[in-house]
Amino acid sequence: MQRYILRRLLLMIPTLLGVSFVVFVIVRAVPGDVVDLIAGDFGAADPATKDAIRKEFGLEGNIISQYIRWLGDIVQFDLGKSLISGRTVTSELSNRLPVTFQLGLMAIFFSLLIAVPIGIISAIRQDTWADFVGRSFAIGLLAAPGFWLAILLISMAGRYFTWGVPPTTYVEFTDNPIGNLKLMLVPSLILGGGLSGSVMRFTRSTMLETLRQDYIRTAWSKGLQERVIIVRHAMRNALIPVVTVVGLQLPILVGGTVIIESVYSIPGMGRYYIAAIDSKDYPVIQGINIIVATVVVFSNLGVDLLYSVIDPRIRYS
Amino acid sequence: MAAEYWDRYARERRSRRRFLGGAVATGAGAAGLALVGCGDDDDDDATPKSGLATNTPAPNATPTPTDPYAGAKRGGTYKADQAGDPPTIDPYGNLSFLTKGFSAFIYSRLFKYNAGAGVKKSDLLPVGDLAESSEASPDGLTWTIKLRKDAKFHNVAPVNGRAVTSDDVKFSWGRATAEANTNRSQLAFVDKVEYPDASTVKFTLKAPNAAFLDVLADANLLWIMPTESKGKFNPAQQAIGSGPWMLDSYQPSVVIKYKKNPAWHVPGFPLMDAIESAIIPEYANRLAQFQAGNTDVSGVTAEDIVSVKKAMANINLYGEVSQLLSMVFFDPDPASPWAKDPRVKQAVSMAIDRAGLMDLGYNVKKLKAEGLAVSERWNNLIPAGMERFWLDPTGSAQGETKKYFEYNVKEAKALLAAAGFANGFETVYQYTANRYGAAFNAIAEAHIGFLNEIGIKTTTDVQDYASKYVTQTFVGNFKGIAFGYETPFPEGGSYPNRMFTENASNHSKIVDAELAALATKQQQELDPAKRKEMFFEIQRKNAAKMHYVPSNAGAGTGWTAFQAWVKNIDVATVPGSYGGGTETAPYRWLDK
Numbered sequence: 001m002q003r004y005i006l007r008r009l010l011l012m013i014p015t016l017l018g019v020s021f022v023v024f025v026i027v028r029a030v031p032g033d034v035v036d037l038i039a040g041d042f043g044a045a046d047p048a049t050k051d052a053i054r055k056e057f058g059l060e061g062n063i064i065s066q067y068i069r070w071l072g073d074i075v076q077f078d079l080g081k082s083l084i085s086g087r088t089v090t091s092e093l094s095n096r097l098p099v100t101f102q103l104g105l106m107a108i109f110f111s112l113l114i115a116v117p118i119g120i121i122s123a124i125r126q127d128t129w130a131d132f133v134g135r136s137f138a139i140g141l142l143a144a145p146g147f148w149l150a151i152l153l154i155s156m157a158g159r160y161f162t163w164g165v166p167p168t169t170y171v172e173f174t175d176n177p178i179g180n181l182k183l184m185l186v187p188s189l190i191l192g193g194g195l196s197g198s199v200m201r202f203t204r205s206t207m208l209e210t211l212r213q214d215y216i217r218t219a220w221s222k223g224l225q226e227r228v229i230i231v232r233h234a235m236r237n238a239l240i241p242v243v244t245v246v247g248l249q250l251p252i253l254v255g256g257t258v259i260i261e262s263v264y265s266i267p268g269m270g271r272y273y274i275a276a277i278d279s280k281d282y283p284v285i286q287g288i289n290i291i292v293a294t295v296v297v298f299s300n301l302g303v304d305l306l307y308s309v310i311d312p313r314i315r316y317s
Numbered sequence: 318m319a320a321e322y323w324d325r326y327a328r329e330r331r332s333r334r335r336f337l338g339g340a341v342a343t344g345a346g347a348a349g350l351a352l353v354g355c356g357d358d359d360d361d362d363a364t365p366k367s368g369l370a371t372n373t374p375a376p377n378a379t380p381t382p383t384d385p386y387a388g389a390k391r392g393g394t395y396k397a398d399q400a401g402d403p404p405t406i407d408p409y410g411n412l413s414f415l416t417k418g419f420s421a422f423i424y425s426r427l428f429k430y431n432a433g434a435g436v437k438k439s440d441l442l443p444v445g446d447l448a449e450s451s452e453a454s455p456d457g458l459t460w461t462i463k464l465r466k467d468a469k470f471h472n473v474a475p476v477n478g479r480a481v482t483s484d485d486v487k488f489s490w491g492r493a494t495a496e497a498n499t500n501r502s503q504l505a506f507v508d509k510v511e512y513p514d515a516s517t518v519k520f521t522l523k524a525p526n527a528a529f530l531d532v533l534a535d536a537n538l539l540w541i542m543p544t545e546s547k548g549k550f551n552p553a554q555q556a557i558g559s560g561p562w563m564l565d566s567y568q569p570s571v572v573i574k575y576k577k578n579p580a581w582h583v584p585g586f587p588l589m590d591a592i593e594s595a596i597i598p599e600y601a602n603r604l605a606q607f608q609a610g611n612t613d614v615s616g617v618t619a620e621d622i623v624s625v626k627k628a629m630a631n632i633n634l635y636g637e638v639s640q641l642l643s644m645v646f647f648d649p650d651p652a653s654p655w656a657k658d659p660r661v662k663q664a665v666s667m668a669i670d671r672a673g674l675m676d677l678g679y680n681v682k683k684l685k686a687e688g689l690a691v692s693e694r695w696n697n698l699i700p701a702g703m704e705r706f707w708l709d710p711t712g713s714a715q716g717e718t719k720k721y722f723e724y725n726v727k728e729a730k731a732l733l734a735a736a737g738f739a740n741g742f743e744t745v746y747q748y749t750a751n752r753y754g755a756a757f758n759a760i761a762e763a764h765i766g767f768l769n770e771i772g773i774k775t776t777t778d779v780q781d782y783a784s785k786y787v788t789q790t791f792v793g794n795f796k797g798i799a800f801g802y803e804t805p806f807p808e809g810g811s812y813p814n815r816m817f818t819e820n821a822s823n824h825s826k827i828v829d830a831e832l833a834a835l836a837t838k839q840q841q842e843l844d845p846a847k848r849k850e851m852f853f854e855i856q857r858k859n860a861a862k863m864h865y866v867p868s869n870a871g872a873g874t875g876w877t878a879f880q881a882w883v884k885n886i887d888v889a890t891v892p893g894s895y896g897g898g899t900e901t902a903p904y905r906w907l908d909k
Binding site for chain 2 (some may be wrong): 033096158
């Protein structure tokens with residue numbers, strides 16, 4: 001097991017290097033020069049100004065030398081400084097990552113809370129009204145775009161039930177748990193609802209498949225109670241592929257937070273990312289991508305390791 | 318003539334002093350919070366776009382028998398909103414309006430605008446902020462400015478409330494004209510600056526400049542920072558100025574909190590204790606916060622204004638025309654149809670249904686039917702909101718060229734035919750749709766139909782603002798026809814200077830000796846009436862050739878809604894000056 005983990009950790013290095021290089025090149029390949037943007041429209045064509053800016057922000061030299069310089073900083077956990085604000089990316093992300101992390105965790109929690117029971121009930125009551133209603137509900141959540149739902153809910157709250165308007169400003173959970181949840185609950189429900197559709201569909205199909213296994217038939221023939229068969233024998237096996245799906249949803253979740261954080265004014269990483277892309281803030285874009293890539297490769301490893309916890313038959317060597 | 322001009326400013330200063338004296342005695346003052354979010358990327362249709370709207374004191378207004386501040390209440394926290402973070406809180410760190418808007422709360426300038434109750438927009442002029450007096454030499458080339466003795470920086474370490482001196486002006490001038498500061502080109506007309514003593518600054522200009530005090534009042538340019546900003550504290554992380562507000566805290570993407578500067582050099586102000594500006598990017602959320610009573614002020618779109626007013630009967634609405642010029646402009650390619658025959662540009666102008674655009678972008682008919690006072694003025698080369706220099710394109714003063722502003726498809730087609738394009742031609746039409754908001758986008762799309770209607774077959778290129786529009790198209794590196802906003806300059810002279818003289822941002826690379834000469838001449842004309850007539854002439858001459866075709870995005874009324882308890886809302890400062898933190902915020906009060 002330890003060797004397996006070590007091997008996976010080593011394999012992450014080329015993956016992250018590849019991601020970092022691709023991102024580094026792509027952000028610079030986008031038409032337009034960040035120096036023009038920093039210079040603004042007053043002095044856009046003044047070469048002296050541009051050179052001064054390029055020098056000030058370390059953008060001189062070819063792309064390879066810039067990449068090597070940046071990589072050298074990264075291995076020292078220095079993600080660089082924002083070209084726009086001058087603040088360090090590391091300090092910005094250290095404030096914003098926990099916010100996005102909380103939102104993501106709550107979204108996954110709500111996703112599972114909605115998807116797993118509905119998926120299981122739909123499977124064990126296949127083709128009944130409960131199945132139809134449950135599936136329709138989950139598909140409905142999948143079909144409704146999160147940003148649309150968010151704006152609709154906020155607009156309706158402002159007009160018809162002002163108690164439902166989220167707080168104006170974000171507070172940390174540790175400072176004010178109720179104030180924090182007042183802001184985070186609805187966006188995480190919207191995000192979780194969006195994710196729950198596919199998880200529900202997957203849970204239902206794997207549950208149906210599991211319920212048709214011989215050992216389940218044996219359990220029925222032994223006269224075991226339905227609750228015992230479902231919870232102890234079927235569900236545990238059926239959830240293994242579901243864990244994979246949830247793991248694969250993490251990058252999608254990061255994408256979802258980008259919009260929802262802006263709508264609900266949550267000071268997370270997604271909002272920071274949007275602003276960085278808008279202003280071609282290379283260090284921020286690169287920093288966030290490398291963080292997201294790291295989270296994704298580690299979560300994939302975590303998901304793989306979780307298999308062995310859920311199903312003791314799985315062993316890594 | 319120069320003497321008359323400077324006398325006028327002297328009169329302004331004297332009347333300001335009188336006013337302020339009265340204000341102290343009566344506890345009066347003037348006006349409102351200026352917007353931080355004007356220029357908000359996505360909501361240009363709600364002029365002062367964000368919470369800290371654009372109203373101002375009445376410093377140099379003729380004192381009226383009724384003291385507008387007799388019933389003013391002190392204290393309280395004003396809850397506003399803004400659409401985004403300032404990219405940096407260092408006033409020289411970025412060109413963003415969000416940085417400049419923030420700076421207006423914290424920092425002083427040498428001059429500011431005299432906006433306030435009783436001051437018409439057409440009369441908005443610079444008055445002293447840190448400057449106590451200013452004297453010009455008879456030739457208008459030398460300006461001697463005396464600083465106020467009572468102006469002090471905030472009582473925060475390491476500056477600790479010391480007096481503002483000419484050393485601070487010297488330091489700030491150095492930052493404003495530093496090589497990496499792209500705004501320095503706006504100050505290039507200054508030959509040298511001398512600092513004879515601690516309270517005197519002497520500017521020598523290369524040529525007389527009618528807009529000199531406007532430049533010093535321009536919230537884009539010269540903020541006075543303490544010399545300690547270099548080395549003793551980092552102005553990108555800590556803001557210490559001499560303005561009416563002190564930075565209490567700034568939580569990026571959450572809220573900026575200001576508290577009043579008790580030692581501000583305008584005694585008795587600010588009236589409120591604090592301002593909290595929540596950073597809320599989404600318009601729907603900002604509106605909901607206002608509807609729930611969580612904020613005291615918010616920009617509301619023309620689409621929503623009627624329903625909001627109906628649902629919240631007690632709120633007060635403030636409508637204002639921004640100083641925002643939108644224009645159709647053309648590539649500088651000598652082989653293009655418009656280069657071959659200038660009638661093509663006239664045809665394009667006549668293809669535009671400007672009245673229809675006002676309705677499309679600003680809901681004019683419906684709002685008028687609801688009894689709201691909406692502007693129906695059209696942009697000329699000078700935006701409709703800049704009353705000081707604007708020439709009504711529908712009025713008789715526009716002369717013969719008035720016809721080119723009329724919507725006349727038949728005549729437009731005839732002009733095209735006469736230019737040799739009876740069957741029209743194909744071209745690219747470009748604009749950006751991710752910066753200026755819904756009203757702009759709707760109007761930009763409508764232009765496609767107008768062009769098509771007269772036979773100009775367009776391929777539309779909707780450009781990303783950052784990567785293409787502002788860095789390529791806006792500076793003239795494009796093919797075809799483009800549509801966009803001009804930078805909202807607080808002083809009219811910048812428009813012809815930018816558009817007709819040789820500079821990087823002459824968007825269409827127009828070479829027109831007559832207009833270029835007029836653009837330079839107006840800047841040196843010190844007689845206000847003559848200068849105004851030059852502006853009118855520039856607008857007429859542009860219309861004759863339609864080098865730039867003015868359109869009506871930016872010409873309509875933008876709306877700000879205030880809760881009933883917010884007082885002193887109905888005064889206006891210079892839209893686009895970003896200076897409201899100093900010019901208006903200290904004078905507003907809450908009556909809860």
